[in-house]
Amino acid sequence: MILRPLEALGAEPRRKWAAARVWAAHQSPYMASALLALDPVVVDQSGDPVAGRLDLRAFPVDPAWHVYLDPEAVAATDVALIGFWLVHQVSHLLRHHADRCPLGAPDATSTAGRAPSAEEQVWNMAADAEINDDLVAGSAVVPEHAVTPAALGLADSLTAEDYWDALGGRENAPTPPHRPAAASGHDCGSGCDGRRRSWDSGKPGLGTLGHTLIERDVARRIEEHRRRYGNVPAGWQRWASEILEPVISWQRLLASAVRRGVADVAGRVDFTYRKPSRRSSVSGGVILPSLRQPLPKVAMVLDTSGSMDDHLLEQSLAEVQGVLKSMGVGRRHLRIICCDAKAFDAQKVMAASDVTLLGGGGTDMGAGLSKAAALRPRPDLVIVLTDGHTPWPGAAPPRIRVIVGLMDPSGSVPAWARAIDIRPGRAA
Ligand SMILES: [Zn+2]
16 A cells, blocks of 8 residues: 555546535535645555555545545546545544544554554444434435434434434443444544544644634535525534634533543553343344453542532433443442541442442542542542642542533632533533
8 A cells, every 4th residue: 555645546536526525515515625735645455465455435535635536436426425534534523423422542553554443433324323323414415324313223313322312332331232233334534533544644734723723614605595595514513612702611521531541541442242142132134343351440439528510410420321321331430429628437338329428528639539449449530529728639549530610610629630621601
């Protein structure tokens, strides 16, 4: 495989590529600047054995906005279908699917030259479902195997994270998966999940500033288009208003931090096909991967000092429990410690409403963290919900990842913890 500039394409495929970009801009005029920002890289596989060739039929992108063109895929695909894929891939980039991927950091060795893992394929499907309900609704041309919510038997207009949960992104997820045979999927590239592909050029491309400028331009054009013609898909309208009025709900930030935390401590690629899953017999012939590593053990430390807002605390606790449950971290793996100036004994509870909020005095979250670190089995992840008006220890407890949900912006969070701003005013 050799990466080449666009000029390496013949005159005819180059015309086709240009025509596809025009088709895409005609289809989704508000995305014109994003489509123009795509930087084409030609992936020449003519010297490689046919059996080992990479499947680039989805015209994959990377997070630096390179789009990878396989001359054979260009030759074999209609202008309108290439156009569909360009709008689709730009959508992955605009919606930050690479950053939102719940799989945690990839192993340095895990991505190059191997097929996508089952989990990566499920995320690809989930992210595609988020994009394709809008895209298919407005498009005259749709690839045969486009993943839509309808094809997955799920409702439209959900987020990729919702689809991921519904598809049983983690084996212990409570919902039975509608997951189609894993092998049927295409690969949308590192622009979808942030995991480097063997064809990724690694060259600098569009940076964060460029991305932000394009994002705002597209959002403004969507607003304008909506005012003038009114026919912008609902998902894109929501997206644009979030960009133009950036009120990101704390629920979403907290949920994504918890997901990341669980994924990171659970290990990177925890699924393996080596041992058949116990559920294989009930999943209609689809071989499900089995979980190699145990689920992480999670503890929560709740600040119950007098200054805390109990209602917000209960709401945040319910959010965290919801996310953990969707990831398969149920009652057995979660312990809750109430803490004011001292830490109370850990509680195991079924629902957020069952937690007895003990305390009400002064504040020392250090006591709660020590108590959590002393639990047996020892937790891998500790989530602290606090207003931050507390002393903190100088370092994180060894081998424990700490997420702090901060309920008062004037409170403090130590540098070794991941902080999420939780404020009632920011609720969605
Ligand atoms: Zn895709």
